[in-house]
Structures are given as C-alpha cells and as structure tokens.
Amino acid sequence: MMNKFGLMTSPLSNPSVLPWRSVKEIASSPVLIVAPHPDDETLGCGGAIALLRSLNCHVQVLVISDGTLSHPRSRKYPADTLRSLREAETLSALKLLGVEVNHVTFWRMQDGSISTQYQSVVVSCRAYITEVAPQIIFLPWRDDPHADHRGTWKLIHAVLDGLRLSPRLIEYPIWDWDSEQRGSLPASLEVTIWRLNISTVLELKQQAIAAYRSQITDLIDDDPEGFRLSAEMLANFTHPWEVYIEENR
Template sequence: MTAIVNRSLFDEPESLPLLSIQTLVNLDSSGCVLIVAPHPDDEALGCGGAIALLRQLDLSVNVLVVSDGTKSHPNSQTYPPPALKKLRERESLAALKILGVESKAVTFWGLPDGAVNTYKASQEAIAHCYNFLTALAPSMIFLPWRKDPHADHRASWQIFTTASQRLPKPPQLIEYPIWDWDRQQRGSFTESLKAWRLDISSVLELKLRAIAQYRSQISDLIDDDPQGFRLTPQILQNFTRPWEIYLQSQ
C-alpha cells in the first residue's frame, strides 16, 4: 500500500497498488462488513465492486444509508420529498440486490439530506450509532472519506468513527472517496494515509448494472425540476473503472 502525503491521489490514481479482495479481507464466514452510504447511491458508486466481491466470498454485508436523498430534486412536483424518499430507497434496494445484498440487510436512517452535518456532534446521534454498531458487531466498516467535499459525507464519517471507537473491539475502518473526483471540489491531503486500488474487474458488469438502477440520479426520469441534481457522464466515468480506490489511517 502507498502512503499519501500532501498531494491528491486522484491526479495519478493508476500509480496506486492494485490489490485483490483476498489481500484486503481476512474475515471468517461469521465476519460482518458494514457499508455506510451518506446518500442512496454512494454505496454503489464508491463500493459497488467491493460489495459484490465480498458477497461472492459469502461474507455478510450490511448497508446503512444515512440520509433520505430528497435534496437531489427539491422543486419537483412529480416527486415531492416523501415520494422521492421512497423512490430512492427502491433504487438502492434494486441496486444492492444486483450486488448480492438482500433488503433485510439494508437500513435506511432517513436523516434529512444536506443536514447530516447538524447531527454529527449530537450525543443522540452518537448513541444511536453506537447501539446500531453494538447490535451488528461489524469487523469492518466502509466509510466515506473523512475529507470528502460534501458535508454529509464528512459528518457520516465523524458519527461512525466516534461511535466505533467506543466499542470494546473497534472494527477496521476503510474509507472511500466520492466527490474528490471533481477537480473543482477536491482538496489536498494533509496527513499520511495508506491508499490502494481494489481490483473489481471480475464484477465490474454487476457494478454498472447496480449504478444503472439510480435513474433518478443519472437520467431525466425527474424532469420537472430545472435545478435538480444529475450525475454527469464525466463524474460517472470515475466510478466505472475496473478498480476502486480506498484509504486507511496508518
């Protein structure tokens, strides 16, 4: 694994070591992995390949979606917040089923999209997260990158990192980037990290099919909000490569 200090690894991602899932995961059949997604679709974009590979190893994978995702099209009359919330949950469940995760292993917290940051220092949020982690007992947690440009991503990292550190046996934490792929948003690295690429070439087709389930985010399905969010082809191409990037504290 490569240590990254004071530069963006997104400038030359191909220079990072390419590892297999077997190299990264040393869990027995009872091991549990938790994927934390700040919004519905982050899990497929950032970790879709890892999820599929973990399930092919017959490891237990649970997914927690933190926010309701309703800020993507705030002015839509066809999909007002309650309807959009349900739509995005359906998209997540469809995508995750393709990756091998059944609906019973998916939890939607439903925090307000764009406002997760207001909960990050809340003792109630930390306690809720701690209770969730205690019940699930994951050996490994995939979290959004701690310095992702999106505030909901950073807040999700903080909530779960704080809660996991209070567990008797803290799980291994692995971080995945989303919005650092956007040159206009990304920041620079100011600390030493381990970074690598995970080879997902054998499950890339599954990941692409999973991403395609998020029609609300990648197509004109919701066409009555001129200011609605849409993942551009330029951004999407960063998540359709035969590898995914992960980071971890030294």
C-alpha cells in the same frame, strides 16, 4: 508531492500509480458499508460489495440520509415520494450486488443535515453497530468535499468512541473525483491508498449504478435545478478498480 501550504497532492489526480490489492487481502465478516446518501454505497464500494458477497462475507449497508434534496422543487416527486423512490433504487442496486433487503437499513436523516445533526443519532447508531459487530467498516473519506460525507465520517468515529469494537476502517472517495472540488492531503495525515481490482464484477457494478435512474437520467424532469450525475463524473466509478484510503495505525 507537497505544495507550499504543507499539503500533499491528491493521489486521485493520478490513480494509475496506486498499488493493487485483491479482495482476499481484505475479506472479513461481517462488513458494514456506510453511505451518506442512497447511491454512495454503490458508486464508491459497489465492486467491493459484490466481491465480498462472492466470498460469502456478510454485508450490511447503512444509508444515513434520505436523499430528498436531490430534487427539492419537483412536484411529481415531493420529499416523501422521492425518499421512497431512492430507497427502492438502493434496494434494487444492492440486490444486484448480492445484498438482500433485510441487510439494508435506512436511517432517514434529513438530507444536508448530517454534518450538523449527527450527534442526535450517535446513541441509536452505536446500538446498531454494536449489534452488527462489523470486522470492517467502509465509510466516506473524511475530507470529502460534501459536508454530509464528512459528517458521516464524524458520526461513525463518534459511535466507535468508547466501544470495545475496533473494526478496520476503509474510507472511500466520492466527490474528490471531481477535479474542481478535489482537496489535498494534509502532510501530517499518514494513510495508505490502494486500488481494489473489481474487473470481474465491473459489469455488475455498472448495472447497479444504472438502477439509480433518479440520479443519472431525466426521470425527474420538473425541477430545473435538480441533481444529476454527469457522464464525466460517472466515468470515475466505472473503472475496473476502486480506490480506498486507510489511516496507518
């Protein structure tokens, strides 16, 4: 449905009508999962990761920022300590999903800077992606309300510009699940939006999400303005399906 501004209503407002796809329809190898922050890969793609690994697809994960702005005023967890904690959580979560430590790369860009600083890492990131040579790249939805997510999308597209690689690009929503932040789709953007059935690995995904104690519990209790994913927000990532968006080519 289109509104008076020429924008399409977000399909996330009624995801139950989206068509289904099975993992075998997308399975290819190697696969690269790109996350703006430590946890986005599990929230947005945890089910896909587990399913792809169950089919013995090679999965690499690239985490762009260090995630240290989640609790900027904590004295118990200053930036270096928080970075180490969040990386450890990521490794624990991904191990549950079937990804080994040596297949996870942390880029450690300053949290909150991706949208303005991504050009500084294009060359090195291009070398990384050339080495991985992914057949599929999962990356954040280009119009995600969070600037770091939009910046990550821009980074990957800047990296791919000029490369001979032409991987399948599958975008995943994160903050569009929040109805107060959710945007609309430009009518000019032709995309296919579908659901991946993750029912067989849902319990694994839930266990992986639980590994992110710094983001979903009061583990860090000395920053009154610290970030914490609400139960309402988390519920969007524990359905027996995940939603993905692909631009029609």
